[in-house]
Amino acid sequence: MSATPHQKRRRILAAVAGLTTVGALVAAMPAGAHDRGHGHGQGRTVDVQLLSFNDLHGNLQPPAGSAGRVTHANEDGTTRTIDAGGAEYLATHLRQARAGHKYSITAAAGDMIGASPMLSGLFHDEPTIEALNELELDVTSVGNHEFDEGAKELSRIQNGGCHEKDGCFEEGKEFEGADFPFLTSNVTDEKTGRPLLDPYFIWERDGVRIGFIGVTLEGTPNIVSAEGIKGLKFADEVEAINKYTRILERKGVRSIVALIHEGGSPASASYNYNCDSPGPGDGISGPIVDIAKNVSPQVDALVTGHTHQAYACTVPDPSGTPRTVTSAASFGKLYTDTTLTYDRRTRDIVRTSVASANHVVTRDVPKAEDMTKLIDRWNVLAAPIANRPVGYISADIDNPFDAPEKPLGNLIADAQLEGLAPADKGGAQLALMNPGGIRAPLTHATSAGGEGDGVVTYGEAFTVQPFTNMMTAVDLTGAQLITTLQQQVSGANLAAPKILQVSKGFTYTLDMTKTGADRIVVGSVKLNGEAIDPAKTYRVAMNEFLAGGGDGFAVLKEHRNKLVGASDLDVLTAYFAAHSSPSAPLAPPATGRITVVK
DSSP, X not given: OOOOHHHHHHHHHHHHOSOOOBOOOOOXXXXXSSOBOTTSSOSSEEEEEEEEEXXXXXXXXXXXXXXXXXXXXXXXXXXXXXXXXXXXHXXXXXXXXHTTOSXXXXXXXXXXXXXXXXXXXXXXXXXXXXXXXXXXXXXXXXXXXXXXXXXXXXXXHHHOOOBTTTBOSBTXXXXXXXXXXXXXXXXXXXXXXXXXXXXXXXXXXXXEEEEEEEEOOTTGGGTSOGGGGTTEEEOOHHHHHHHHHHHHHHTTOOOEEEEESOOOEESSSBTTOOTTSXXXXXXXXXXXXXXXXXXXXXXXXXXXXXXXXXXXXXXXXTTSOEEEEEEEOSTTSEEEEEEEEEETTTTEEXXXXXXXXXXXXXXSSOOOHHHHHHHHHHHHHHXXXXXXXXXXXXXXXXXXXXXXXXXXXXXXXXXXXXXXXXXXXXXXXXXXXXXXXXXXXBOOSGGGXXXXXXXXXXXXXXXXXXXXXXXXXXXXXXXXXXXXXXXXXXXXXXXXXXXOEEOTTEEEEEETTSOGGGGEEEEEEEETTEEOOTTSEEEEEEEHHHHTTGGGOGGGGGOEEEEEEEEHXXXXXXXXXXXOOSSSOBOOOOOOSEEEEO
16 A cells, blocks of 8 residues: 555655764675575565656646757667657656566656746646655755745745745645655755755665765855855765765665766767767766766765756766766656665675666656646646736747757847836846746747647746746946856856857857857957947846846846846736737747857
8 A cells, every 4th residue: 555645754754864974885796796686675686776857847747849859869870859758757657667666766866846837836836746746756856946935945845834925725725745855965054054954865675775865056056046045055065975975874874876966968969878988977078077086986876967968877986986877857858767786785786787777758658647637736726827828929939958049048138128128117228148047948830849829828938937037227337248248158157158148239259169258259249239348337137146146147246226127027928918919920039149150
């Protein structure tokens, strides 16, 4: 008989009782060295199934357009795309994968909530937590987006209760919270030094014990609202994992998995790319590589996220032994299936027997009925707001992940400029939009996963910009504007550039043959054809996240004369109302504001 939510929560509390830290790993043993139990609890070794995913971001319904596709590399060198994702299908795939496995754990690497489509975001992500409870998620780390509404709200998400401002969403029903623990070992209270949440979790069944350590992106303060993380300290991921590894070892836990909300970038966008070719980890780059090379050899596997990339490869640990590092893209389009062979005598994972692969959450399987009922229930509550038309488009307005300039980014920047250009609204002359704040494309054509009706609803607009950031108009000097552009490709953004989307009339050249700040051709930076004057003051529209120095744009905190306006979502819907109608839909904006030299 399956456990009730309250029974499951009691198991969680028992598993993490006596909190104080982490474990060790014994020398790897050759595959087949002992009689294997194949997950049925017999013999010296048993196979433990680890199912994992990351960066769901509240995508309960299938993501639309390119956001809902994965790329498969064929043996002949060609590629094909596969429509993927949706909680109804994810539930079916996970349940099918678990069949026949006595020892099966489901874990996640953060950003389960935050930046969510309207179905979840409108209700402060309660629908997603309910869905994850139904999915029988065992444990997750805390991602940066779990802090979108602040630490106090994250505590409510964990423990339950009605929202502080909006109350309960269904009459007579109170939100019960997550049946699984959110882990973060490197986020502490600045005053007390104590972890914000549980740093680790011990999973146990029939004497098989595996410890999970969760860490949050150390750079979280650069990419979330400062108010939401006030009073918190974000420490180095490696130091935190190694600290709690030693604590788990003292507790007798020798099999350890790290759930890390930080990731890397494989050399190919195909989910089935072999990033161990020609050697372990040779096909992957980014922050996770350094983390993997420095995390204690006692940790057996790393489940990662944040970059929304797909990989299942090995990176040598500090002792030189290959260790599994995985990520399952984003939005529930993939899940990773990892086999951990557990040695009952050593209580450790036989590292040479670890096998891992990503699998597509295809939409050709039966929908999970419980997920369908859950989604339908919340859709009924959201319908009066979500289905209201706010605009019309003539074609897809895309948000390509790997393009410096995005049609949808141009549209949003233009809307922000128009909304804050009037003298009484701020007198803005140009607008800057952070690319990470654009969460989904606007789809039109049925072939792209859209409805084909050209109508943009409030729910679709909300999915594009779910943060409800307030807009600001500020003074920046020309020198500060140029520095802002340089900070896109230097400093905190050197390894992974964050190219701001700019409003019409603002142009410049990005020279990718150079490095760092030199990639910005200073003489090319112009407003309405006139070179930016370093000594002149310009009025610039941007959201409060950017105005606070978010995404590594420290110079933007030096602004002056800030005027706060409407929310980014209100500005976008107002732009649609002014520029589109059923008979004259809005066309995708042309690109060409950023000239890229390769």
